[in-house]
Amino acid sequence: MAGAAGRGLACGVRGTRAGFADRGGRVNPAEAAAAVILDEFLRVGGRDVVLAPGQRSAPLAVAAAAAAAEGDCVLHVRIDERSAAFLALGLTRAGGTPVLLMTTSGSAVANLAPAVWEADASDLPLVVVTADRPPELLGVGANQAADQVRVFQDRVRWEGQLEAPSWRPGVVRYWRSMASQALNAATDAVSPGPVHLNVALREPLLGGGAGDVGDVGDAMVPDDLGGRPGGLPWTLDARMTSVASVAIDSLLEALGRPVEPTLGAVVVGDLAAGEPFASEAATLADSLNWPLLSEPSGNAHDSGTAVAHGPLLAGVASWRAAHQPDVVVTVGRVGLTRSVNALIDAADLHIAVDPRPARTPLDPLRSADLVASAVPAPAEPVRAADDWIDGWLAADDVAEEVVRRALAAPQAPPLSGIGVARAVWQAMASDELLLAGASWPVRFLDGYAPLRALPPWVIGNRGLSGIDGLVSTAVGAALAWQRVDDDAERGTAGGRAVALLGDLAFLHDSNGLLVPADEPAPRLDIVVIDNDGGGIFAGLESSGGDYAQHFERVFGTPQGRDLVAVAEAMGVPATRVSDLGGLLAALSAQAAPSERSTGSEGLRVIVARVGSRPEEQALVAAIAADLEAELAG
Numbered sequence: 001m002a003g004a005a006g007r008g009l010a011c012g013v014r015g016t017r018a019g020f021a022d023r024g025g026r027v028n029p030a031e032a033a034a035a036v037i038l039d040e041f042l043r044v045g046g047r048d049v050v051l052a053p054g055q056r057s058a059p060l061a062v063a064a065a066a067a068a069a070e071g072d073c074v075l076h077v078r079i080d081e082r083s084a085a086f087l088a089l090g091l092t093r094a095g096g097t098p099v100l101l102m103t104t105s106g107s108a109v110a111n112l113a114p115a116v117w118e119a120d121a122s123d124l125p126l127v128v129v130t131a132d133r134p135p136e137l138l139g140v141g142a143n144q145a146a147d148q149v150r151v152f153q154d155r156v157r158w159e160g161q162l163e164a165p166s167w168r169p170g171v172v173r174y175w176r177s178m179a180s181q182a183l184n185a186a187t188d189a190v191s192p193g194p195v196h197l198n199v200a201l202r203e204p205l206l207g208g209g210a211g212d213v214g215d216v217g218d219a220m221v222p223d224d225l226g227g228r229p230g231g232l233p234w235t236l237d238a239r240m241t242s243v244a245s246v247a248i249d250s251l252l253e254a255l256g257r258p259v260e261p262t263l264g265a266v267v268v269g270d271l272a273a274g275e276p277f278a279s280e281a282a283t284l285a286d287s288l289n290w291p292l293l294s295e296p297s298g299n300a301h302d303s304g305t306a307v308a309h310g311p312l313l314a315g316v317a318s319w320r321a322a323h324q325p326d327v328v329v330t331v332g333r334v335g336l337t338r339s340v341n342a343l344i345d346a347a348d349l350h351i352a353v354d355p356r357p358a359r360t361p362l363d364p365l366r367s368a369d370l371v372a373s374a375v376p377a378p379a380e381p382v383r384a385a386d387d388w389i390d391g392w393l394a395a396d397d398v399a400e401e402v403v404r405r406a407l408a409a410p411q412a413p414p415l416s417g418i419g420v421a422r423a424v425w426q427a428m429a430s431d432e433l434l435l436a437g438a439s440w441p442v443r444f445l446d447g448y449a450p451l452r453a454l455p456p457w458v459i460g461n462r463g464l465s466g467i468d469g470l471v472s473t474a475v476g477a478a479l480a481w482q483r484v485d486d487d488a489e490r491g492t493a494g495g496r497a498v499a500l501l502g503d504l505a506f507l508h509d510s511n512g513l514l515v516p517a518d519e520p521a522p523r524l525d526i527v528v529i530d531n532d533g534g535g536i537f538a539g540l541e542s543s544g545g546d547y548a549q550h551f552e553r554v555f556g557t558p559q560g561r562d563l564v565a566v567a568e569a570m571g572v573p574a575t576r577v578s579d580l581g582g583l584l585a586a587l588s589a590q591a592a593p594s595e596r597s598t599g600s601e602g603l604r605v606i607v608a609r610v611g612s613r614p615e616e617q618a619l620v621a622a623i624a625a626d627l628e629a630e631l632a633g
């Protein structure tokens, strides 16, 4: 349910007469409709508005700029719609509130698709408002006119077509209701996610004059353009669901299993920020003596049974066979590594916890015996004997030692992707935010980062694991994070953000570095693991045998660019480091910008020039081989 925030526009809509007084009592209905949409957004606690410029969307742009000038919203303007959309995604991912994303018509709208897809897969309340041509201009070759109806298909939870605003009785109620429906669908208690309001806009788009610009008479337009009193949204959706947790012994009974000490494990995957699942999963594992394996963005650590190197241990087939859990409880979206997938698949019983009751269950291996909406509560009779968890924890210590040894070995490159991921993880404070990029970066954190008592909060675009839009997502997430109040689920917040990206991901979204001078400035370090190309493919089937001859051209795709120069061309300071000392110095040198800094001040790129992709792959293989030998010995 959208919270009754009791806020709204200070100008423009509430106290409309004052807001539009300088128009001689005449109000352009397109401007009024835009202000009403924005007002409803603020009434549900929305704050950030992301805008890409255009002419057809002028009423939306003018309304947002006026509201931002009054301090009613925070406006972010970007020229590239794909980047703008990922910026909005990052803002809502780290900030937890809906974000309004507004563009002009035509191909601009198509550029939003990647972020809308990710928002769909990650259940994030991205509120897309697109300007459209009125019906008479569609299908006749009019300029910048495309069919925008159902452009996002089933990837949005709700879509509405707002008819071109004109003054007629009841029209304000219609605008408010449409905006309210969109916002309620985006923030739905059961199935939140992206929504699309497509707004036909007819000329004149701004100002007074002829055409549809009408008189503001009492009969037509009430003083506040018809908003609910007390700053409430037009329709408050109170259809809450509270999901009760069922104890693990009851679930075992329901599945016809004995209630007795059970060898189990808890695997935590990606979860939307702020959900209580991470701490509940940790409590379950702790109480049952079950190992706790958390993917980076699962953020579950707070258990004496937490295991840092689960993917490495599960990758040693002989060890896994001897330590295979009978029951695995997965929480959220799991599936980052093949080895942990194998562990889940081989369990007798798989209980999958999916916080999204209205959607197809998160069960990537189709192995779940039971799907639950809440993490099961622990039950004492199910608790495993100490030697079960002791075996896992002892092996985890061995794995940590093996990783350290491999990184320090003379044949290891002076700087490796694994070394960079570990150093970043260990250098960060608990009030900081870490965006783990797709491909190797997130997997290096998953398999190789050690346990930490007070780790940073980790996010990633794990809905679709795209390497697109990651710079923009990080910028948005940093901006939201830096003003999140302390939150029990995330520890403290408010500190610096760091993004850990591969070089191709960085280049893919280099437009995200364009933060104009007047825009809110993120405190963000982007650490690029520069192995010149797609490293992860080196470990897959595509690199070997007959496939090897074309590997570099069609998989590795080295771009051979100077990434420091790329960043600097975008106005972002950058440094290159080639050893661990240099990286740590660069990470600690980050200067906090002043409160009022804007643009790319506070944004920094650290290019970590690591060993070659084959060298990194050799390091991965050496660690696996050494671990296998140690665990066998």
Ligand SMILES: Cc1ncc(C[n+]2csc(CCOP(=O)(O)OP(=O)(O)O)c2C)c(N)n1
Residues within 6 Å of the ligand: 438, 439, 440, 441, 465, 466, 467, 468, 501, 502, 503, 504, 505, 506, 531, 533, 534, 535, 536, 537
């Ligand atoms: C939008 C998108 N396009 C393509 C892919 C497929 N893909 C996965 S990893 C990868 C290479 C990434 O290279 P880089 O960012 O340098 O990271 P590294 O593999 O070196 O860790 C590609 C192209 C993807 N995940 N998302």
